Amino acid sequence: MVGSNLFQTSRFHPIFDTSLSHDFSYTRAYKVSIDFFEFTASHLPPNAFLVCDPKIKRPTTDRPLLLMESAEDNKSWMGVEKIIQFLQQHQADRQSILIAMGGGSLLDLVGFAASIYMRGITWWAVPTTLLSMVDASVGGKTAINVNDTKNLIGSFHPPRKTIIDLAFLDTLPPEHYASGMAEVIKMVWTSDAKAWEAETFYNRENIVPYAIDLKLKVINNDWFESSVNKERLILNAGHTFGHAFEKLHPHLSHGQAIALGLMAEHDFATYFTHSLHSTEQLRQVFNHIGLETDYKKYLTDVDKLIDLMVKDKKSQQEMLQFIVAKAPGQPYCLRCSVDDVRTFVSENIS
Ligand SMILES: NC(=O)c1ccc[n+]([C@@H]2O[C@H](COP(=O)([O-])OP(=O)(O)OC[C@H]3O[C@@H](n4cnc5c(N)ncnc54)[C@H](O)[C@@H]3O)[C@@H](O)[C@H]2O)c1
Ligand SMILES: [Zn+2]
Numbered sequence: 001m002v003g004s005n006l007f008q009t010s011r012f013h014p015i016f017d018t019s020l021s022h023d024f025s026y027t028r029a030y031k032v033s034i035d036f037f038e039f040t041a042s043h044l045p046p047n048a049f050l051v052c053d054p055k056i057k058r059p060t061t062d063r064p065l066l067l068m069e070s071a072e073d074n075k076s077w078m079g080v081e082k083i084i085q086f087l088q089q090h091q092a093d094r095q096s097i098l099i100a101m102g103g104g105s106l107l108d109l110v111g112f113a114a115s116i117y118m119r120g121i122t123w124w125a126v127p128t129t130l131l132s133m134v135d136a137s138v139g140g141k142t143a144i145n146v147n148d149t150k151n152l153i154g155s156f157h158p159p160r161k162t163i164i165d166l167a168f169l170d171t172l173p174p175e176h177y178a179s180g181m182a183e184v185i186k187m188v189w190t191s192d193a194k195a196w197e198a199e200t201f202y203n204r205e206n207i208v209p210y211a212i213d214l215k216l217k218v219i220n221n222d223w224f225e226s227s228v229n230k231e232r233l234i235l236n237a238g239h240t241f242g243h244a245f246e247k248l249h250p251h252l253s254h255g256q257a258i259a260l261g262l263m264a265e266h267d268f269a270t271y272f273t274h275s276l277h278s279t280e281q282l283r284q285v286f287n288h289i290g291l292e293t294d295y296k297k298y299l300t301d302v303d304k305l306i307d308l309m310v311k312d313k314k315s316q317q318e319m320l321q322f323i324v325a326k327a328p329g330q331p332y333c334l335r336c337s338v339d340d341v342r343t344f345v346s347e348n349i350s
Pocket of ligand 1 (some may be wrong): 053055056069070072073102103104105106108127129130132135136137138139140141142143151168170171172173176179180213255256264282
């Protein structure tokens, strides 16, 4: 694993080149202490095309730029079409580089458009939310939503370069910062008992490189989510209930929905086993950073909730699967019938 020891400045600006070796393991070369705006002024490639979230500080450039909000609604065929038309209008070709600056939803969308335009062009990711820095920009998954199903269509098309400038976080509303923290907490709870005990994951200065390395450890052996290696499933903890909550209650941020999902899935798992570690500590950590944990009030429509979970691409042959931790750092996968889940939801509906 490379990375963490290179982040020694208190405010770092990592740029990492991501490349795939022949066996698809993920390698990164960090360059530190480069301000994104300084960087873009002197280094923006002459063949770059930018898609930027309007809420962030934008680089001054004469390169074609499309403004597009990072939003679930834009993660759609219509969003893809807008980007493809923008590229076509400006005569982008196979050598062009598409640069996405925004939150995870914009990165997912732009990455997907880059993967299909002229059968795939290079793209760079400039994540501007905590969640997109620690999660959505790592791993090369791109996606759009179709009807009720999140991330139904997508591809594995990693950004060639990822540029993280923590200064973007200065304008990020606290609820979106907390949303990113939810994914970090999920990863620590399921896969790093040591960090969980030491509570080191709270440290704002270290959080981004720490979380990137943790995610890379999980995905490096299983780049394409093959059925042979189940390690990557760990990242889905909280996401079976979480995606359904997100769809049913659109005001919830992705991370907030995942925090609720994680609490619901652990309670559900205690239905089947009494040997689970208490989730009290998990609840306290979520509450401490301003995330809600009372998932029961979001169990508002049993049929719709179950329908959303079944449609989720993580379900297989009418069975739903959940990743829970027996104890911090000890994940396991629980597979259950839809009826079991329905009973649980019906009994807990408020
Ligand atoms: N590809 C992956 O591996 C992966 C992993 C995790 C999550 N995701 C996806 O990421 C998405 C969630 O990403 P998100 O949490 O970044 O939310 P988001 O992309 O919806 O952005 C949240 C909000 O923050 C605003 N914003 C962005 N940067 C800002 C800044 N610097 N200052 C002020 N406002 C800013 C945006 O305009 C938006 O309103 C979901 O669609 C999820 O499916 C993908
Ligand atoms: Zn997520």
